Amino acid sequence: MRRLASELDTGPASLYVYVRNTAELHAAVLDELLGTVPLATESRRVAWNDRIARVLGSYTRVLMEHPTLARSALVTRPSGPNYLALVDCLLGLLREGGVPDDRSAWGIDLLLLFATSIAAEHGTRDQADQGPEQAFMTALRDASSARYPAIAALGNDLVSGSPEARYEWGVAVLLAGIASASRPAGEAEPSMQGGATS
Amino acid sequence: MRRLASELDTGPASLYVYVRNTAELHAAVLDELLGTVPLATESRRVAWNDRIARVLGSYTRVLMEHPTLARSALVTRPSGPNYLALVDCLLGLLREGGVPDDRSAWGIDLLLLFATSIAAEHGTRDQADQGPEQAFMTALRDASSARYPAIAALGNDLVSGSPEARYEWGVAVLLAGIASASRPAGEAEPSMQGGATS
DNA sequence: ACCTGAACACCGTTCAAGT
DNA sequence: ACCTGAACACCGTTCAAGT
Numbered sequence: 458m459r460r461l462a463s464e465l466d467t468g469p470a471s472l473y474v475y476v477r478n479t480a481e482l483h484a485a486v487l488d489e490l491l492g493t494v495p496l497a498t499e500s501r502r503v504a505w506n507d508r509i510a511r512v513l514g515s516y517t518r519v520l521m522e523h524p525t526l527a528r529s530a531l532v533t534r535p536s537g538p539n540y541l542a543l544v545d546c547l548l549g550l551l552r553e554g555g556v557p558d559d560r561s562a563w564g565i566d567l568l569l570l571f572a573t574s575i576a577a578e579h580g581t582r583d584q585a586d587q588g589p590e591q592a593f594m595t596a597l598r599d600a601s602s603a604r605y606p607a608i609a610a611l612g613n614d615l616v617s618g619s620p621e622a623r624y625e626w627g628v629a630v631l632l633a634g635i636a637s638a639s640r641p642a643g644e645a646e647p648s649m650q651g652g653a654t655s
Numbered sequence: 656m657r658r659l660a661s662e663l664d665t666g667p668a669s670l671y672v673y674v675r676n677t678a679e680l681h682a683a684v685l686d687e688l689l690g691t692v693p694l695a696t697e698s699r700r701v702a703w704n705d706r707i708a709r710v711l712g713s714y715t716r717v718l719m720e721h722p723t724l725a726r727s728a729l730v731t732r733p734s735g736p737n738y739l740a741l742v743d744c745l746l747g748l749l750r751e752g753g754v755p756d757d758r759s760a761w762g763i764d765l766l767l768l769f770a771t772s773i774a775a776e777h778g779t780r781d782q783a784d785q786g787p788e789q790a791f792m793t794a795l796r797d798a799s800s801a802r803y804p805a806i807a808a809l810g811n812d813l814v815s816g817s818p819e820a821r822y823e824w825g826v827a828v829l830l831a832g833i834a835s836a837s838r839p840a841g842e843a844e845p846s847m848q849g850g851a852t853s
Numbered sequence: 854a855c856c857t858g859a860a861c862a863c864c865g866t867t868c869a870a871g872t
Numbered sequence: 873a874c875c876t877g878a879a880c881a882c883c884g885t886t887c888a889a890g891t
Binding site for chain 2: 865866867868
């Protein structure tokens with residue numbers, strides 16, 4: 458807020474004429490950036506999974522370059538026009554892939570949550586402290602096989618693979634799971650003791 | 656920092672003798688809290704998926720009650736003894752379910768990322784402003800069918816279901832996907848142009 | 854009516870100075 | 873050697889006062 462204000466040569470108070478708080482500012486900026494992600498309406502002759510992976514990848518890349526926005530998007534769900542267009546595009550691709558409507562409705566949340574949280578996690582490390590992911594990795598490597606037998610048994614598998622390969626695999630896992638896991642029955646109409654309503 | 660310091664009747668500077676920064680403090684507190692999650696070694700005669708869902712649910716519940724820690728865990732990957740015990744337990748359950756080692760090695764990350772980010776997202780809303788999830792939901796409902804055809808086509812499916820039902824389904828999706836999506840070949844040894852190493 | 858200076862109530866972190 | 877008061881450099885948000 459203060460940085461933006463001084464960039465605009467005013468006091469921070471002036472911003473509150475246009476925006477209610479930081480969350481709303483973040484949401485507005487993010488939606489503006491989302492205007493740049495290409496929605497895969499162009500590419501023909503590409504499998505629907507790959508087109509989803511591509512669109513989701515663009516979204517992830519935008520958030521990766523702006524980790525603050527990713528973290529913000531995680532707590533304040535975006536709902537700007539460009540975000541809705543992204544959702545619409547992904548829903549269309551899932552339908553194209555023959556995923557049943559009720560499954561893609563919930564599945565879209567999973568895909569976007571995954572992309573957003575990966576970006577919030579891995580987003581540009583400011584310092585050269587190489588991140589705490591590495592600390593976790595070495596903790597896994599050094600884990601005593603007496604106390605943590607399963608970790609020790611897995612060995613190098615746990616720390617293998619580039620972040621990119623893991624990301625791609627995550628998307629594949631979600632798509633496979635969304636296509637195969639059926640939704641619980643009787644959730645269309647919330648029950649009398651329902652949780653989401655009111 | 657300052658709040659904890661004044662709780663301890665000192666200046667905030669004193670804390671830096673025991674802890675390097677806020678992230679490290681958060682990690683230490685979280686690991687302490689994780690000491691309370693019951694690791695499913697007890698329950699016999701329950702399907703492995705359900706036992707995973709149960710353990711992951713306990714983890715999620717802890718984070719839900721401490722949203723700040725959830726957000727912190729998302730950017731600074733925990734690596735304390737109790738977190739490692741949780742990872743070890745989940746790996747054991749996946750193996751018990753017959754999931755191949757290389758898949759469960761990467762799958763564990765997906766499960767924990769999902770739980771952590773759900774908690775960061777839904778964690779105790781401080782105010783009574785009912786959260787921005789609701790704003791997104793109504794945005795979906797009001798989406799013009801001309802601009803967002805796929806959203807309009809899905810209709811009520813998009814906004815159906817309690818958060819709990821969606822969470823449970825998310826875990827099911829991940830487990831189904833992890834079991835079915837094979838890992839990309841040739842990732843065990845990073846290639847010469849590999850990304851994770853160095 | 855529209856904008857904003859100045860203040861309020863906070864943060865995390867550092868470091869020189871104390872015991 | 874171990875601890876810490878006080879300061880530094882920031883935040884987001886509000887509101888009375890200005891034009």
